[in-house]
Amino acid sequence: MNAPAVCAIWEAPLESVQLFLQQLINGIQIGAVYALIAVGYTMVYGVLRFINxxxxxxxxxxxxxxxxxxxxxxxxxxxxxxxx
Structure with missing residues (x-):
């Protein structure tokens, strides 16, 4: 096997790992945004007993x-x- 063939073999798994990690980071970010919104709603409702x-x-x-x-x-x- 020559070097380009070895690189081609490892290219697909490397891209899938990078895609997985990027999607994991995206999921954590959107989850944090949802958590901040939920905490805001909870704090407002806890103080005012009214949904804003x-x-x-x-x-x-x-x-x-x-x-x-x-x-x-x-x-x-x-x-x-x-x-x-």
Missing amino acids: FAHGDVYMVGAYLGLFAVTGLLAHQVPAVQMV
Whole structure:
């Protein structure tokens, strides 16, 4: 076996591991976002005993403000967008 054939054999499993790790990170990130929203709802309901239906709107405004802050401060760094 020559070197290109060996590289081709290991290329597919390596890509699948990278894909798995990326999807694992994506799942953890979206789970953390859901957890933050749930904690916000729980805190508001625990204090007021009233469900605030504008909670999602406030979350969206905060997400956009965070996006603009990160991209404005780190305009030329593409990974900065993933921080939001």
